[in-house]
Amino acid sequence: MNGIKVDINHLKKGEVNLGTSIMAVNFKDGVILGADSRTTTGSYIANRVTDKLTQIHDTIYCCRSGSAADTQAVADMVKYHLQIYSAQLPPNEKPTTQIAANVFQEICYNNKEHLTAGIICAGYDAKNGGSVYSIPIGGSIHKQEYAIAGSGSTFIYGWCNENYKPQMEKDDCVQFIKTALSEAIKWDGSSGGVIRMVILTKSGVERLIFYPEEYQK
Amino acid sequence: MPGLGFDNYQRNQFLSAKGFGQPMATSTGTTIVGCKFKDGVVIAADTRATAGSIVADKNCEKLHQLAPKIWCAGAGTAADTEMVTQLIASNLELHALAQNRQPRVITALTMLKQHLFQYQGHLGAYLIVAGVDPTGAHLLSVQAHGSTDIGKYQSLGSGSLAAMAVLETNFKEDMTKEEAMKLCANAIESGIWNDLGSGSNVDLCVMEVGKDAELYRNYLTPNVRAEKARSYKFARGTTAVLRESVKNILDIEETVINFTSTADAMEVDA
Amino acid sequence: MTNATVASEYSAEVNHVPIEHRFNPYSDNGGTVLGIAGEDFAVLAGDTRQVEGYSIHSRYQPKVFNVGDDIIMTANGFAADGAALIDRFKNQLKWYKFDHGGKKLSIQSAARYIQHLLYGKRFFPYYVYTIIAGLDENGKGAVYSYDPVGSYEREQCRAGGAAASLIMPFLDNQVNFKNQFEPGTDGKQKKELRYLSLDEVLELVKDAFSSATERHIYVGDGLEILIVTKDGVRTEYYPLKRD
Numbered sequence: 001m002n003g004i005k006v007d008i009n010h011l012k013k014g015e016v017n018l019g020t021s022i023m024a025v026n027f028k029d030g031v032i033l034g035a036d037s038r039t040t041t042g043s044y045i046a047n048r049v050t051d052k053l054t055q056i057h058d059t060i061y062c063c064r065s066g067s068a069a070d071t072q073a074v075a076d077m078v079k080y081h082l083q084i085y086s087a088q089l090p091p092n093e094k095p096t097t098q099i100a101a102n103v104f105q106e107i108c109y110n111n112k113e114h115l116t117a118g119i120i121c122a123g124y125d126a127k128n129g130g131s132v133y134s135i136p137i138g139g140s141i142h143k144q145e146y147a148i149a150g151s152g153s154t155f156i157y158g159w160c161n162e163n164y165k166p167q168m169e170k171d172d173c174v175q176f177i178k179t180a181l182s183e184a185i186k187w188d189g190s191s192g193g194v195i196r197m198v199i200l201t202k203s204g205v206e207r208l209i210f211y212p213e214e215y216q217k
Numbered sequence: 218m219p220g221l222g223f224d225n226y227q228r229n230q231f232l233s234a235k236g237f238g239q240p241m242a243t244s245t246g247t248t249i250v251g252c253k254f255k256d257g258v259v260i261a262a263d264t265r266a267t268a269g270s271i272v273a274d275k276n277c278e279k280l281h282q283l284a285p286k287i288w289c290a291g292a293g294t295a296a297d298t299e300m301v302t303q304l305i306a307s308n309l310e311l312h313a314l315a316q317n318r319q320p321r322v323i324t325a326l327t328m329l330k331q332h333l334f335q336y337q338g339h340l341g342a343y344l345i346v347a348g349v350d351p352t353g354a355h356l357l358s359v360q361a362h363g364s365t366d367i368g369k370y371q372s373l374g375s376g377s378l379a380a381m382a383v384l385e386t387n388f389k390e391d392m393t394k395e396e397a398m399k400l401c402a403n404a405i406e407s408g409i410w411n412d413l414g415s416g417s418n419v420d421l422c423v424m425e426v427g428k429d430a431e432l433y434r435n436y437l438t439p440n441v442r443a444e445k446a447r448s449y450k451f452a453r454g455t456t457a458v459l460r461e462s463v464k465n466i467l468d469i470e471e472t473v474i475n476f477t478s479t480a481d482a483m484e485v486d487a
Numbered sequence: 488m489t490n491a492t493v494a495s496e497y498s499a500e501v502n503h504v505p506i507e508h509r510f511n512p513y514s515d516n517g518g519t520v521l522g523i524a525g526e527d528f529a530v531l532a533g534d535t536r537q538v539e540g541y542s543i544h545s546r547y548q549p550k551v552f553n554v555g556d557d558i559i560m561t562a563n564g565f566a567a568d569g570a571a572l573i574d575r576f577k578n579q580l581k582w583y584k585f586d587h588g589g590k591k592l593s594i595q596s597a598a599r600y601i602q603h604l605l606y607g608k609r610f611f612p613y614y615v616y617t618i619i620a621g622l623d624e625n626g627k628g629a630v631y632s633y634d635p636v637g638s639y640e641r642e643q644c645r646a647g648g649a650a651a652s653l654i655m656p657f658l659d660n661q662v663n664f665k666n667q668f669e670p671g672t673d674g675k676q677k678k679e680l681r682y683l684s685l686d687e688v689l690e691l692v693k694d695a696f697s698s699a700t701e702r703h704i705y706v707g708d709g710l711e712i713l714i715v716t717k718d719g720v721r722t723e724y725y726p727l728k729r730d
Contacts, residue, residue, distance in 0.1 A: 044378065049368065050366070068362075069360065069363040072330070072363070072365065073334045265730075270517075270649065270703060270705055271703060271704075272701065272703065410729055411542075412542075414541045414704070439730075440730045442697075442701060443728065445697070445698075446689075449661075451667070452670045454668070454669075454671050458673065
């Protein structure tokens with residue numbers, strides 16, 4: 001089985017594609033997700049300020065790559081499942097990142113023939129702190145300390161492997177993601193625009209945005 | 218079994234192989250745009266519909282009503298944009314009635330994207346959805362496969378590149394209604410002149426918070442038909458009369474009633 | 488190719504269509520042309536829009552040319568082939584003069600020569616519909632039209648290119664009076680043929696092009712008409728709609 005070949009055959013004509021650079025990294029106080037903001041149809045940039053970091057629950061987010069339509073539909077389904085699930089939980093309890101990631105995995109695996117979706121699910125919960133799950137195209141699931149995905153990620157495997165440190169400080173982690181994504185954007189034609197980040201900790205959600213004139217230095 | 222049947226798929230494959238392809242659908246090789254302003258949103262469209270390289274309709278309507286204050290502009294397959302828009306308009310009204318609330322733009326968008334996703338891109342509808350609701354003014358877009366985008370200005374269709382060039386250079390935050398109308402009209406005009414799939418006139422719709430939506434049908438008409446140099450009236454009798462038959466489909470009867478009455482006047486009171 | 492993971496009902500269709508990587512040497516640059524012969528004149532008109540797909544390459548790219556010896560020529564379809572064909576003919580006409588002491592080439596000789604230019608590329612044709620116009624040896628207007636591989640015919644009028652199918656029936660009716668009968672003869676007697684005046688022809692050409700512009704997306708921007716009379720070749724230009 002050749003994953004790439006299958007992927008190319010599967011992309012429908014004129015489909016909006018998230019040729020993407022996305023990542024999520026655990027750090028001392030939780031987890032940070034990062035993404036570029038480019039959406040393309042062929043060679044045309046259909047949206048240069050896309051938000052690929054999608055909220056699934058209060059402090060659970062996902063990074064989407066692949067088909068825009070497929071990943072949005074899957075994210076909407078998971079969001080719906082978690083709403084129903086959390087309503088049945090005792091008060092003050094929230095779904096864990098693991099639960100969310102497993103719902104993603106289930107949907108991606110069961111519908112693998114119709115989906116082009118590469119998802120990173122990351123979140124903060126009181127029980128486990130920050131956690132990162134990667135759900136690549138076939139519908140498998142991988143718990144990782146950090147995850148990178150999308151077409152731009154191929155260019156930064158080496159750099160990330162060399163420079164990742166466990167339990168980073170928040171500022172160091174932001175800098176790590178910013179540098180990694182700016183390299184991915186630099187080398188990958190279908191990634192670009194601004195760098196968006198979401199920081200998930202016990203104190204909630206914080207959003208960051210970095211413009212090209214800053215991250216390109 | 219409810220839903221679509223694919224029984225004819227095999228037959229169509231066979232027919233295609235024999236050289237009988239699918240009939241061509243009227244496509245609105247189109248320019249459509251939308252743009253937010255200080256307290257509302259404007260959408261606009263050109264009015265050309267094409268079938269291949271022939272202009273099928275010189276003044277078609279690409280602005281559709283989803284709800285009184287939610288409108289959308291459609292590009293792609295004309296029939297799909299029209300039908301999908303009518304279906305969602307109906308469901309949106311039922312939903313608003315059931316909830317006893319004003320319909321929201323996000324509701325319309327969610328219904329559209331879920332419907333289009335179900336059809337996996339086979340419904341060729343590309344829509345810019347805009348409107349005002351209790352949560353404010355909104356501008357969104359949906360693509361045939363079911364993906365959606367948010368933005369302060371958007372363009373779709375074959376003329377979207379020409380239109381986006383205008384939007385990217387001239388868009389400002391917090392424009393007045395008039396500025397936004399002008400910007401949208403300019404963006405559409407750019408499509409009309411530079412994209413062969415777009416042409417004729419500009420239609421425009423303004424939705425402002427707290428006000429009724431205003432539709433400006435043929436807001437600009439920069440392509441009035443040129444007057445002909447010659448008259449093409451044919452002298453009576455130029456065409457031969459091959460057969461003539463007159464059928465009596467009604468028998469007329471006339472009865473004259475004389476009203477110079479000698480009858481008694483009506484008794485009013487005894 | 489492995490087909491292990493894509494096993495949907497219609498996946499076979501995807502795998503059986505090979506992706507073609509061959510270079511396509513031709514393209515369609517749109518535009519339309521029209522030639523009419525009168526009693527002592529001939530006109531050849533063409534719009535000045537050049538396109539590819541949904542894009543306009545030029546709003547003023549002339550495609551009707553005075554090639555010399557009071558012959559006007561156009562080759563409509565694939566613009567590069569059209570230009571190449573006309574260049575080749577002009578060049579050959581120059582050499583004809585060198586070789587024959589400046590002798591004037593008659594329109595029927597030009598017509599036959601162009602047939603050979605076209606047929607010479609029988610298996611890699613010039614992708615064009617060619618029309619030439621001029622005056623014959625009796626001073627009467629002449630229009631010759633060709634298919635891409637050189638089959639040709641002398642005609643009273645001919646439309647070619649993108650909107651040919653829109654204009655040709657109009658010409659049949661207005662120039663050759665097809666489907667028109669003398670009033671009062673109950674369709675027994677066809678309307679009598681007569682030569683149209685230059686003014687009438689020019690009006691017909693303008694109306695044909697403004698109407699084609701309305702309904703065909705590859706036609707528009709400008710109309711350039713070349714007119715051949717005993718006094719030589721003259722050019723007129725009229726703007727067309729630009730949408």
